[in-house]
Amino acid sequence: MTTNLDHILLVCTSCRGAKSAETLTRLLAQSLPEGFVIRPVQCMAGCDYPTTIGFQAPGKAQYLFGSISTDEDLDAVLEFADQYRCCPDGWTNATDRPRALFTKTLSRMPWIQQEGAA
Structure with missing residues (x-):
């Protein structure tokens, strides 16, 4: 299990959903699993589904989730963060x-396939 900060949770700062990006960031930062950093992103082109969040890590599939607005959604994001990690x-x-x-x-x-990798 990785312990350095190599997992990224992206939070769209352009979305105008039920919770602001600042509120989402604050709430998620309190409970994210070890190894994650939150990165605010100006836009992830999920404008029809505010608020959008994404997951990235080296050598891993990337995800984009939208319509993150309720406390249940936040709990699910945190659960997925642990699953993803x-x-x-x-x-x-x-x-x-x-x-x-x-x-x-x-x-x-x-994930991004590196040149020369099988």
Whole structure:
């Protein structure tokens, strides 16, 4: 399990959802698993689904979730953060993710393949 800050939780600062980016950042920062850093991002093009958040880590699939607005959503994001951190390649199935995120997944993109890697 990784303990350095190599996992990133992106929070859109342009979204105008039920909770501000500052509020989301403050609430999430209190309970994120070890190894995460929060990075504010001006826009992640999820404007129809405020507020959007994303997950990134080296060698792992990347995720974008939208319509994050309730306390239940925040709990699900924190649960997914732990799941994501513990998953070696970050690849999870929709049915394995927290139920509150089931319909909020906007994208899952594969990890970046490094040149010369198999």
